[in-house]
């Protein structure tokens with residue numbers, strides 16, 4: 001098959017790496033890709049993955065390329081092209097593409113849509129209200145004594161979520177989002193949720209419009225600094241599985257979240273084919289959904305795909321075809337840990353173009369895969385080219401072994417200003 005992967009981060013490197021192992025993959029492109037993706041080769045014939053100078057949101061360019069190369073399967077990584085309707089456009093042109101359509105992408109592109117859906121179909125979530133009027137939003141925040149989370153409705157590069165502990169903060173958050181338009185049109189409406197306490201976990205389920213197949217659990221580390229301090233980031237590291245949900249609890253979550261989700265989609269005429277990634281808080285009164293994402297998590301993908309034993313081309317194909325009921329997901333029982341190495345200053349401003357050394361030494365360690373996120377090739381040298389630069393991923397007999405292996409590999413890699421958390425997976429290993 002000719003395969004095109006869209007995106008350029010660590011998630012897309014993990015997707016390309018796993019797809020490249022499939023005997024079905026005979027030629028592969030990635031748009032736009034990164035330096036690590038350009039270094040991958042296909043297991044079937046040794047040919048190199050080719051990176052294309054086409055941005056993930058250049059829908060006309062991507063469509064023209066897919067048509068000209070007779071792409072058999074396009075795989076979409078990031079949320080923006082999904083929200084722009086890339087899947088609908090490719091399908092209208094008769095092309096096979098994996099990812100959610102524009103209607104289904106609303107679960108991520110509109111928090112108001114998601115919150116109303118959860119309430120309508122009885123999916124456990126935070127007590128919440130949805131607002132188009134700032135005064136009404138403030139009244140609701142006051143009813144929660146200001147302990148709430150104010151969320152811009154639309155996509156805001158992961159920044160449109162403001163956590164508030166008192167009414168003054170909550171009122172400021174409403175003004176910032178709805179009046180000051182800090183996130184532009186994304187803030188025309190807001191969702192205000194009660195502030196939930198608990199352990200946060202990531203769930204993923206592969207869906208085909210009828211069937212949802214739940215993955216094992218994973219946990220991201222969203223804050224920039226150790227101990228969950230500092231600013232929110234795209235994710236500084238993950239591990240899988242987590243000890244916080246037993247298999248029985250996971251099955252019950254599946255029943256309380258996935259079943260009403262799929263039922264609601266059918267009732268609303270939403271054909272959900274792709275990944276559903278609910279962010280879930282494990283509260284004293286049970287698991288509650290904070291948000292839905294309609295794509296693979298980054299860096300969750302790095303730990304999932306290093307554990308997945310199925311052929312990913314066949315899995316994604318079954319998701320497109322609606323035949324997931326015939327597939328059994330199989331997971332390596334070992335644990336995986338991914339430590340993100342970021343540019344100095346991230347998630348604020350950071351320099352680009354810093355030379356990266358030690359990649360070969362790290363990758364030659366057993367059970368290590370260094371996924372690239374923000375990297376580029378400049379005059380033959382791999383350099384930093386983004387906030388999150390690398391996802392150093394290890395698989396081990398247990399979490400501790402995987403954690404030690406990941407940090408040993410991190411220790412081999414250097415670039416000016418590199419920063420990473422030293423406590424990825426620590427919550428699982430030393431519960432408070």
Ligand code: AMP
Nearest residue numbers: 126149161193194195196200279290291
């Ligand atoms: P979201 O993009 O909606 O997942 O929010 C980003 C992050 O904010 C989540 O990963 C949580 O860490 C935090 N968060 C969101 N909603 C809540 C809530 N209702 N209570 C506590 N924390 C939350």
Ligand code: GLY
Nearest residue numbers: 220235297298299
């Ligand atoms: N891991 C966070 C995200 O992908 O949204």
